[in-house]
Each structure stands twice: as C-alpha cells, then as structure tokens.
Amino acid sequence: MMKNILVTGAKGQLGSELRAIVGEKDNYFFTDVEELDITNGEAIVKFVKQNKIGLVVNCAAYTNVDKAEEEEVLADLVNHKAVQNLAEVCVENDVFLIHISTDYVFDGSKNTPYKETDTTIPLGVYGKTKLQGEQAIVELCKEYIILRTSWLYSSYGANFVQKIRRLSAERKEIKVVVDQVGTPTYAKDLATFITFLIEKDMYKEKTAVYHFSNEGVCSWYDFAKEIVALSGNKCDVQPCSSCEYPTKVVRPSYSVLDKTKLKTDFNYEIPYWKDSLKKMFE
Numbered sequence: 001m002m003k004n005i006l007v008t009g010a011k012g013q014l015g016s017e018l019r020a021i022v023g024e025k026d027n028y029f030f031t032d033v034e035e036l037d038i039t040n041g042e043a044i045v046k047f048v049k050q051n052k053i054g055l056v057v058n059c060a061a062y063t064n065v066d067k068a069e070e071e072e073v074l075a076d077l078v079n080h081k082a083v084q085n086l087a088e089v090c091v092e093n094d095v096f097l098i099h100i101s102t103d104y105v106f107d108g109s110k111n112t113p114y115k116e117t118d119t120t121i122p123l124g125v126y127g128k129t130k131l132q133g134e135q136a137i138v139e140l141c142k143e144y145i146i147l148r149t150s151w152l153y154s155s156y157g158a159n160f161v162q163k164i165r166r167l168s169a170e171r172k173e174i175k176v177v178v179d180q181v182g183t184p185t186y187a188k189d190l191a192t193f194i195t196f197l198i199e200k201d202m203y204k205e206k207t208a209v210y211h212f213s214n215e216g217v218c219s220w221y222d223f224a225k226e227i228v229a230l231s232g233n234k235c236d237v238q239p240c241s242s243c244e245y246p247t248k249v250v251r252p253s254y255s256v257l258d259k260t261k262l263k264t265d266f267n268y269e270i271p272y273w274k275d276s277l278k279k280m281f282e
C-alpha cells in the first residue's frame with residue numbers, strides 16, 4: 001500500500017515543483033508554514049499521527065543566505081532545531097525522512113567536485129544551521145535520505161534566473177561574479193528525482209547522504225550569460241570579482257557536487273544544466 005506522504009515547505013521552489021509533478025493525490029499532504037509550521041513540535045507530532053504519515057519530504061527551510069547572518073536564531077530554529085524535532089518524530093513514528101541540504105556546507109577550498117564524504121566547513125550561518133540539521137538526522141534516524149543540492153532555480157518563487165531575467169530587461173549592462181563556481185539545479189529535476197525515489201520505492205534501504213545537482217560546471221557569470229541569451233534581452237553581461245560586490249557572508253568559491261554515488265546507487269541519469277535551463281524557458 002502507498003504510504004501517506006507529508007511535504008513541508010510546499011510553497012517554496014522545490015515544494016511547488018513536487019506538487020506540479022504529483023498533482024492531486026489522496027496520499028500526499030502538501031503543507032507550508034501557514035498549515036504546518038515545522039518549528040511547532042506539537043503540531044508536527046499531531047499531523048504525523050492524525051494523517052498516518054509514513055514518509056516526510058522536508059522542503060521547508062530558512063533559505064536567505066545573507067539575511068541568515070542577522071537572523072541566526074530563526075535560521076537555527078528552522079534549519080536545525082525543527083529538523084532535529086522532525087527527525088525525532090520520524091524515529092518515534094517509523095517515518096522515512098527525505099531531507100534537502102546544501103552545497104554551502106562546504107568551504108569551497110577544493111577544486112574538484114565535492115563528495116559526500118568530504119569535510120564540511122560551512123562559511124556562514126545558513127550553511128552552519130543546514131549542516132546541524134543534517135547531523136541531527138544522521139544521529140537520530142535509522143531511515144533517511146539527505147539530498148544536498150546547489151543553486152536551485154525554478155519557475156516558482158524568487159531566484160537567480162528570475163532576477164537576471166528582470167535586470168537584463170531593465171538595464172543595458174549588468175555585472176555578475178565570475179569567481180564563484182558551482183552547478184545550477186532546476187528544482188523540477190530534483191523534484192523528479194524525489195518522485196522517482198517515492199513512486200518506485202527506491203528510497204528503501206538507501207539511507208545515506210547524496211549529492212544532486214544538474215550536470216556540468218559554471219560560474220554565476222556563465223549562468224547569467226545563458227539566462228540573458230535565452231531571455232532574448234539585449235543586455236551586456238560583464239564578469240566581475242566577488243570583492244566588487246561584498247555581501248554579508250562569504251560564499252564558497254567552488255561548490256561543485258560529485259554525484260557519482262547517487263548515479264551509481266540509483267542508476268539515474270541527471271540532465272545537463274544548460275538543457276534544463278532551456279526547458280524551464282520553454
């Protein structure tokens with residue numbers, strides 16, 4: 001029998017993509033903070049028990065990387081403490097947990113793709129709280145999959161693609177950092193992988209941390225060039241260094257994820273980032 005599935009943070013980029021793929025199914029419960037606040041421990045227990053939840057996909061998170069530096073307590077509450085509580089509820093109720101984490105658990109000092117086993121050294125509050133959330137799950141849960149992803153974008157919500165689209169329509173020239181390298185990930189591709197895990201029962205006996213991003217490598221500058229080209233906007237994109245655009249938090253200069261483990265364990269093919277970006281524009 002199909003399990004009842006709780007998706008938290010369902011109005012975010014990933015949650016919305018999941019909802020669009022799944023459609024209306026009786027065994028899926030899509031919730032966001034208004035219906036189910038993941039920091040409310042009692043509400044989580046009640047929801048899981050009442051709806052006989054057998055699997056949770058935690059898409060809820062505090063995702064504003066810069067603002068997290070000022071709102072550390074809130075970021076910690078959502079990304080760490082609530083996840084720890086969620087992990088406890090999952091253990092007590094025999095629930096499988098699929099959790100999403102980030103490339104920002106790494107400091108970016110490598111120059112070859114990060115493996116799941118590489119040392120984590122987050123540079124800012126967001127990365128630190130996300131890592132603590134991961135660690136709570138690994139410590140408490142017997143059955144989980146943690147998917148670390150990077151540079152998520154989607155047609156839902158605010159993200160880099162939407163920002164560059166808008167700016168390039170308004171301006172003649174924009175400058176974008178070229179010294180931070182990673183891989184964009186179309187949230188729809190990640191959502192497709194998650195539904196593959198669930199619908200094909202592939203998650204069973206695969207408890208581990210996995211990396212999932214699109215294939216390939218680029219800088220934010222290259223990413224922006226591609227977005228502007230696909231938008232058809234006449235805007236000159238110029239490369240610049242991170243020092244020219246100081247932000248509240250230093251981001252890893254290199255955060256490409258090695259996806260070998262996921263591709264091997266699940267025999268899964270991941271789309272190339274440019275192909276996925278084109279698909280989003282179509």
Ligand SMILES: NC(=O)c1ccc[n+]([C@@H]2O[C@H](COP(=O)([O-])OP(=O)(O)OC[C@H]3O[C@@H](n4cnc5c(N)ncnc54)[C@H](OP(=O)(O)O)[C@@H]3O)[C@@H](O)[C@H]2O)c1
Pocket residue numbers: 008009010011012013014015032033034036037038039058059060061062063078100101102103130148149150151152153157
């Ligand atoms: N975005 C990226 O570039 C990126 C990169 C790597 C990893 N990730 C990870 O990927 C996952 C999905 O990211 P995303 O881009 O889809 O995030 P998102 O668009 O910011 O969505 C997160 C959702 O969670 C909701 N939320 C916040 N606090 C909550 C709470 N206490 N209870 C329930 N819901 C709450 C948010 O509501 P509000 O909008 O009202 O706060 C939002 O709807 C996250 O775990 C994130 O850390 C993201």
